[in-house]
Amino acid sequence: MKEYKKCVTCNLPENFPGISFDEKGECCFCKKQEVEWHEYKGMDALKARIQEVIDNYPVKDRQYDAVVGYSGGRDSTYLLYMLKNVLNLRVLAVSLSHDFMPEQTKNNIKNVADKLGVEVAFIENDILNKYGRKSVQAWAKKPNAPMLMTFCTGCRYGIKKLIPEYARAHNIPMLFVGDTPMEYMSYRVSIVCANPNKPTSVSKVMGYGKHLLKNPALMVSPKCLSVQAQEFLIDAGRNKQKKNPNPVTIRPFFDYVPWKEQDVISTIESLGWKHDESLNSSWRSDCYINMLRQYYYRRILGFADLELYYARLIHQGKITKEAAIERIKKESNYPPEVLSEVLHDIYNLDFNEIEAKIKKAEEKCEK
Numbered sequence: 001m002k003e004y005k006k007c008v009t010c011n012l013p014e015n016f017p018g019i020s021f022d023e024k025g026e027c028c029f030c031k032k033q034e035v036e037w038h039e040y041k042g043m044d045a046l047k048a049r050i051q052e053v054i055d056n057y058p059v060k061d062r063q064y065d066a067v068v069g070y071s072g073g074r075d076s077t078y079l080l081y082m083l084k085n086v087l088n089l090r091v092l093a094v095s096l097s098h099d100f101m102p103e104q105t106k107n108n109i110k111n112v113a114d115k116l117g118v119e120v121a122f123i124e125n126d127i128l129n130k131y132g133r134k135s136v137q138a139w140a141k142k143p144n145a146p147m148l149m150t151f152c153t154g155c156r157y158g159i160k161k162l163i164p165e166y167a168r169a170h171n172i173p174m175l176f177v178g179d180t181p182m183e184y185m186s187y188r189v190s191i192v193c194a195n196p197n198k199p200t201s202v203s204k205v206m207g208y209g210k211h212l213l214k215n216p217a218l219m220v221s222p223k224c225l226s227v228q229a230q231e232f233l234i235d236a237g238r239n240k241q242k243k244n245p246n247p248v249t250i251r252p253f254f255d256y257v258p259w260k261e262q263d264v265i266s267t268i269e270s271l272g273w274k275h276d277e278s279l280n281s282s283w284r285s286d287c288y289i290n291m292l293r294q295y296y297y298r299r300i301l302g303f304a305d306l307e308l309y310y311a312r313l314i315h316q317g318k319i320t321k322e323a324a325i326e327r328i329k330k331e332s333n334y335p336p337e338v339l340s341e342v343l344h345d346i347y348n349l350d351f352n353e354i355e356a357k358i359k360k361a362e363e364k365c366e367k
């Protein structure tokens, strides 16, 4: 893999979208300190907002106050705990089940829900099962970094559509999501754009079209493309708030209280939540799709979510560069035999064949 120049302070590489360096080798993101601007309204404001929604909800005779999309991962486990034990809400966990869920994740869902005394409703995400699988198989014909985003075709659709529908049908007034300010600053969509340094909507559509033409197998079906368009091209993260949304979406860690990593792990472990030992990584290992995506982002670009995550922590002064490098090394170490097995068993793909294609593309690039 090509060696990229890296920021002397936060270690983000020169191929990171929108990056530039000063004469000392420090990047523009280090200067911005962009996380500092974020203001949280606080716990009291969160409680007041919840009370307001409950008071205004017309159906009084109901079983639950809130739903949370429960993936069994670290973040949603902590959110579920907070809703049940800190905010004392009558909460229902809705879990979108799919073919890409490790056994450990299923166990975590069950164990944590039992321990908290929370009911779990399971909905099968058929769109993800079908189009997620076909998209990975199509991607493997011509692997590249930008179209890794198609791996989870149907996932966001499920979260944005199936869970709110469920809440409406069961008269549940609030939907809680675990978004943090960090998630809105990503590289994954930028690298799809025709110009990754200027990720406008037009640039996004043009880049996406260009990649489809380069690998036409990715045009799986009109329905698949339509799901992708809804998920990636239209800014699904920032739908305009409707006047009377039902359910009302609340993002505690985006609008009200900061997300504190150190509290999260100890809390969820006390609820019986465990890492998937086979994955060798604590980082969002709740889903095989994400494991593959993270592996291939790092394989092709030299960085993935972890590098960005730790760069942010460095920007906030919460960790040193040396400690971050150490933790990334430990947490990004996906065993090749697990990757091989997942690719073979779930997608009927061969790890070494994909590897050979990536190598060939790299050699072509160097010439």
Ligand SMILES: [Zn+2]
Pocket: 007, 008, 009, 010, 011, 012, 026, 027, 028, 029, 030
């Ligand atoms: Zn930097």
